[in-house]
Amino acid sequence: MFSFKPDRSQYPAPGPDGKLEVDLETGKYLKLWHGPNHPGITGNMSVELTVCGDEVVEGKTHVGYLHRGFEKLMERRTFIQVFPIVCRVCVPEPDFNEYCYAAAVEELAGIEVPEMASWIRTLILEMGRFNSYMMAMGGISGALGLGVVGQWMTYVRDIMLDRFEELTGARIYHMFILPGGVRAHLPEGFEARMEEVLQTAERYLADAENLMFKSSVFKTRTQGVGVIDPALFERFGVTGPNARAGGVAKDVRKDSPYLVYDQLEFTVHTEEASDIYARTLVRYKDLLETIQLIRQILRKMPKEGEVMTNLPNVLHWKIPRGETYIKGESSRGEYGYYLVTDGTGYPRRVNVRGPSYTHAMALLEHLIPGTNISDVAALMVSLHTYPPEIER
Amino acid sequence: MREILYRLKDRYHLGTPTFQRTDLCFVTVRRDEIRAILTELRDMEGFTHLTFLTAVDWIEEQLFQLTYMVNNREANLSLGLRVLLDREDATGDTIHDLWPTAATYQRELREMFGIKFPGSPRVDEEFILEGWTDLPPYRRDFDTLAYSQQTYNDRPGRVTHDPKTHMQKTLYPSYPKGAK
Amino acid sequence: MSLRDVLSPFTAWKHVIDDPVTIKDPFNRPGADRYRGFHQNDMDKCIGCGSCEEICQNAAIDMVPVEGQHAGPGDSGLRPMIDYGRCCWCALCVDVCMTGSLTMSNEYTWVDSDPDAFRFVPGADGKSWDLDVKGYQREDVRRLTGTTRAPMGEMPAEERIGxxxxxxxxxxxxxxxxxxxxxxxxxxxxxxxxxxxxxxxxxxxxxxxxxxxxxxxxxxxxxxxxxxxxxxxxxxxxxxxxxxxxxxxxxxxxxxxxxxxxxxxxxxxxIRKPDVPETGQKIAIIGAGPAGLTTAYDLARAGHKVVVFEALDKPGGMMRYGIPEYRLPYDVLDHEISVIEAMGVEIRCNMRVGKEISIDQLKTAYDAVVLSIGLHQGRSTRVPGSEKAEAAIDLLRRITAGEEVPVPEQVAVIGGGNVAMDIARSMARLQKIIYGTVGVTVTALEELDRFLADREEIEEAQEEGCVIYPARGPQEITVAGDTVTGLRTWKVKAIFDEEGRFAPKYDETDEMIHPAGMVVEAIGQMSDISLLGADLTEQLEWNRGRIMIDSEGQTSEPWLWAAGDVTSGPDVIHAVADGHRVARSVGKMLAAKREKLQ
The missing domain is CATH 1.10.1060.10 (Alpha-helical ferredoxin)
Structure with missing residues (x-):
């Protein structure tokens, strides 16, 4: 079987500032831009690779391809006006931004949210997780040439977007979780249509399992590849499935329950191998768990009740000086908003803590040296990163 | 949370803590003690997870606030440590040796706020911006609206009317408004 | 690596005969029922308040005048024009809309090669989706701005009536x-x-x-x-x-x-007098009510010498002698007037023009004269026995002045305006003080919801025990000897004829006798213009019994202006507005005069 055991001793060691000095003139090394337009890249990001033969000597993450300075834009907007732009920080799972921002504003402004709204928020977050995992499953398969899984997952994600559309009024940027609650109740017959989607998803996932976790190709390309030493987890701020694949049951939903998670039953799945295979498997299991959670939420949620509370006049809404940090467990790990207010009608500072910030920068750059070029895409995708969280 | 702060209080200068929630507290510390406090929190108190590091610009007070958010997962506690830096020639102490991932945060703060972190790896490399020569853009004195107005053109032909003024013009143009 | 792992990927082939899942005709796929598509705006419901523009974080909305919409009471005549190059479909505009006129259709597939087509006024520039029922609208009540008035303390009826x-x-x-x-x-x-x-x-x-x-x-x-x-x-x-x-x-x-x-x-x-030079010009104002004093305030602040002649012994006009104390305490009014006096306005009370001083004298001694005498004479119903009736405005004045007024146990009031409520409630208080009970009947021609009085006045009067009989026309004030015994009324069938003229029709079979020891007429007031004198009355131009004025309050005489209830009415704020208008007109004349002299 294929094995790849690079000998690092032949390359120069990185300097004290972390920089690797290689002499491109020798012809021994080659610079390779992996992205931003590359099927193995999640979103608009690139990795500048220095390779020697087919071995990667160094990788540097480059972001900034979609930087719009969201955090700065928020400082120019009133508290309600921030609400439509937060979701844009993350395309595949925008709802986390809406929830974290709304919860932060509610905490600092002292606003109580109706219980019904908390249930609907939880539902939406799980639906978002479902979609995000679908993208991750499709992404990792795509990165390894299993395009058909990607197509299946895209289809399943699409019919979940239909549910988003009927619930929130939009497919991608839902703009549904306002400070104070959510915009509307579930539409009539929503539960039945959601059940159809979930059953379709389960069918496709069973098929995908055959192509992934039971496939010799997939196993060969992922088992033992891209291993993250669990000892690195804390040093590199690793959270979410990336940590759970290494045996650390980190999950904000359990560790620090928010919304109605303390009323829901679910398992935090872990693996031990901490390789690409384990990370994908953790996501797969968590995805199945999410499907159960959506069912559970729809079953347990109250049937009636207000979804929105009265806000002070948002056209001149001022929030006293204060700061807070709201976090939740997104599909990629700990997601959070740090909100600082100064007594005016505008946020003083909004800082988005996305898991990709550490995963795709410091961690990826640490993992890349010594891998084979052909594994870089799978490694990256297995970290499940969304570049907008890095550059916000 | 309070016990931890009591233990720290003996040896370090802590400001008045803000207990935001039962699981979240903010406290101001001195710059020359931040590394020691973080090390102690990480190694002795179980705050092993650096959640984020960011800055807030209090331009009116000529200060930058660095916020180090650390988390103890077992105890479900988060502690936000504030360090106030003079806004002129602001310099922080690198903690990349405590958490390698901090290097990324410090690189961003260097670029977006202009806060220096001597000794942090690749801290002067461009992070998000390319060829930026203006003020560090996340500083409060960088005016994004003015920048975009200089850089881009507004779509021509747009004009709006204030309801009050419009009604005054159409309904009571001759009334002595504000007669003294 | 087992054989199963090699074979299992081939299970994917089972999908080879599946139908494609692609949407074949994406242009005719309807959006969800609450999809946030292109806006709709109900032109008649929209009031052009611009809250949508205010909340839009993309600056996508401009308020523009549109054909067929005119500025008027409670409607600016403007309508939102949306630039879809900027709109992010967040629907905050829909959520904040004050009337609920702005909604969104579920149409999202419209395309056009002209980018400017995507800037239009929803509802005014017709679109195919204007009448679509589906699309986003607020599910709930308006939550983004408060809908409920803040509470305010008020004395309960039983405490305030005595x-x-x-x-x-x-x-x-x-x-x-x-x-x-x-x-x-x-x-x-x-x-x-x-x-x-x-x-x-x-x-x-x-x-x-x-x-x-x-x-x-x-x-x-x-x-x-x-x-x-x-x-x-x-x-x-x-x-x-x-x-x-x-x-x-x-x-x-x-x-x-x-x-x-x-x-x-x-x-x-x-509130300080502006630092302006004294002009040395003098203005006489007749009547120290809100119109006269506002004129005085403005002119004094412009550097003129202003003297106000007041017939009664205290300034304030109707605010003092018409409006009861429980609505406007006298100390408030005194303070208010002292601020005006601080501008240098001189108020001479107990100076009835036509008695203590003649209008001709004023004309000679002053550069301009402003007539703001209000309406201090009650109108009469002229029904049989009405010579025995009291005039509301006269009674109110006497109560304020502290004069003794007769307080019978039963009082009937004719009229449905604020003055009627004022006298009814004042008499009710006096009754309560003397007898411990209230016995006031109010009759008016109008149905209750058409009363001219403010809603809260009517409600408060009822709370205080006044009994209101709407749609009743007075026929006779019944008298026994010299004393009033009651009021006889008929049910009103219609107040106006087909041409809209005042011509009440009654149902004579529906008669009521309201027993009362006093009947008060509160059906309107008029000015006492005797002070003008015969010559001036002759010279002035008149319009249906009122002095004719131009848009700035000037009469046909170049030295005389008129302001307040005497020309327009019907309340303090109109009088104030009149005062400003007249002051500016007077000021212009005085400036022209100064220029001539130089």
Whole structure:
């Protein structure tokens, strides 16, 4: 079987500032831009690779391809006006931004949210997780040439977007979780249509399992590849499935329950191998768990009740000086908003803590040296990163 | 949370803590003690997870606030440590040796706020911006609206009317408004 | 690596005969029922308040005039034009819409090669989706701006009926801030206010807790802000954007909150006479009511010498002698007038023009004369026995002046306006004090919902025990010897004829006798113009019994202006507006005169 055991001793060691000095003139090394337009890249990001033969000597993450300075834009907007732009920080799972921002504003402004709204928020977050995992499953398969899984997952994600559309009024940027609650109740017959989607998803996932976790190709390309030493987890701020694949049951939903998670039953799945295979498997299991959670939420949620509370006049809404940090467990790990207010009608500072910030920068750059070029895409995708969280 | 702060209080200068929630507290510390406090929190108190590091610009007070958010997962506690830096020639102490991932945060703060972190790896490399020569853009004195107005053109032909003024013009143009 | 792992990927082949899942005709796929697509705007419902523009974080909305929509009461005539190059479909505009006129259709597939086609006025520029029922609309009530008025303390009926103490507590500063928060600052009310006060601006000052700044703003447009904060007819509140889905903003009480929150002595620091040179020109004003004193205030601040001649022994006009104390305490009025006097206005009381001094003397001694004598004579129904009736306005004056008035156990009032309520409630108080019970009957031609009196006046009168009989026309005041015994009324079938002229029709079979020891007529007032003298009356031009004036209040005589109830009416705020108008007109004439002299 294929094995790849690079000998690092032949390359120069990185300097004290972390920089690797290689002499491109020798012809021994080659610079390779992996992205931003590359099927193995999640979103608009690139990795500048220095390779020697087919071995990667160094990788540097480059972001900034979609930087719009969201955090700065928020400082120019009133508290309600921030609400439509937060979701844009993350395309595949925008709802986390809406929830974290709304919860932060509610905490600092002292606003109580109706219980019904908390249930609907939880539902939406799980639906978002479902979609995000679908993208991750499709992404990792795509990165390894299993395009058909990607197509299946895209289809399943699409019919979940239909549910988003009927619930929130939009497919991608839902703009549904306002400070104070959510915009509307579930539409009539929503539960039945959601059940159809979930059953379709389960069918496709069973098929995908055959192509992934039971496939010799997939196993060969992922088992033992891209291993993250669990000892690195804390040093590199690793959270979410990336940590759970290494045996650390980190999950904000359990560790620090928010919304109605303390009323829901679910398992935090872990693996031990901490390789690409384990990370994908953790996501797969968590995805199945999410499907159960959506069912559970729809079953347990109250049937009636207000979804929105009265806000002070948002056209001149001022929030006293204060700061807070709201976090939740997104599909990629700990997601959070740090909100600082100064007594005016505008946020003083909004800082988005996305898991990709550490995963795709410091961690990826640490993992890349010594891998084979052909594994870089799978490694990256297995970290499940969304570049907008890095550059916000 | 309070016990931890009591233990720290003996040896370090802590400001008045803000207990935001039962699981979240903010406290101001001195710059020359931040590394020691973080090390102690990480190694002795179980705050092993650096959640984020960011800055807030209090331009009116000529200060930058660095916020180090650390988390103890077992105890479900988060502690936000504030360090106030003079806004002129602001310099922080690198903690990349405590958490390698901090290097990324410090690189961003260097670029977006202009806060220096001597000794942090690749801290002067461009992070998000390319060829930026203006003020560090996340500083409060960088005016994004003015920048975009200089850089881009507004779509021509747009004009709006204030309801009050419009009604005054159409309904009571001759009334002595504000007669003294 | 097992054989199973090699074979299992081939299971994917089972899908080879599946139908494609692609949507074959994406252009005809309808959006979800609450999809946020292109906007719809109900042109008739929209009031052009601009809240949508205000909340839009993309600056995608412009308020523009559109064909067929005109500015009018409570409608700016503007409508939102949306630039879809900027719109992000967040629907905050729909959520904040004050009337619910703005909604969204579920249409999202429209394409056009002209980018400018994507900037239009929904509802005015017809689109295929204008009548679509589906699409996003607010599921709930309006949550983004308050819909409920802040609470305010008020004396309960049983406590207030035995005295003339002020009924309404007014907002505390804290309550005022809460109420002020609800205002969306559209400014539609400014057009409705006769004096065009800067309502959103002073409400903003309340919100910021800057009551002194608010007071300065008030006095820029209204030197009777304290009185208006209590007894204004507050027509502004009938055009408030908030009324469409919730309580209208308590504009009047917010004004009062400002005036109450500033200590009285501070007024004299905040409202200072501008530093202008004395012109040496003199103006005589006849009548120290709101119109006359506003004119005086403006002219004195412009550097002129102003003397106000008042026939009664205290200034204030109807605000003092018409409006009962429980609505406008006298000390408030005294303070209000002292601020005006601080501008250098001289008020000479007990100077009845035509008696103590003649109008000709004024014409000779002053550069201009302003007639603001109000309406101090009650009109009569002229039904049999009406010579025995009391005039409401006369009774009110006597009560204020502290004169003894007869208080029978039963009183019948004819009229449905504010004056009728004022006298009914005043008499009720006197009855309560003397007899411990209230016996007041109010009859009026109109149905209750068409009464001219303010709604709260009617409600409060009823709470205090006054019995109201709407749609009853007076036929006779019954008399036994010299004493009044009651009022005989018929049911009103119609008040106006087909051409809209006043010609009441009665149902004679439906007769009622309201026993009463006193009948009060409160069906309107007129001016006592005897002071003009025969010559001047002859010279002046008249219009249906009223002195004719031009748009700036000048009569046909170049030295004489008229302001207030005597020409227009019907309330303090109109009088104030008149005063400003006349003051400017007088000022222009005086300036021209000065120029000529130089």
């Amino acid at each position: 005295n003339f103490c002020e009924i309404v507590d007014g907002f505390t500063p804290e309550q005022a801030v809460i109420e002020a928060d609800r205002c969306v600052e559209c400014g539609l009310c400014v057009a409705t206010c006769p004096a065009h006060m800067d309502i959103p601006d002073y409400i903003a000052k309340v919100r910021d807790g800057d009551f002194e700044g608010g007071l300065r703003l008030l006095y820029e447009t209204n030197p009777f802000s304290q009185a208006c904060g209590r007894i204004c007819t507050h027509k502004c509140e009938t055009t408030c954007a908030a009324m469409h889905e919730g309580d209208t903003i308590a504009i009047r009480w917010l004004k009062r909150a400002i005036t109450d929150s500033v200590p009285r002595e501070r007024y004299f620091d905040l």
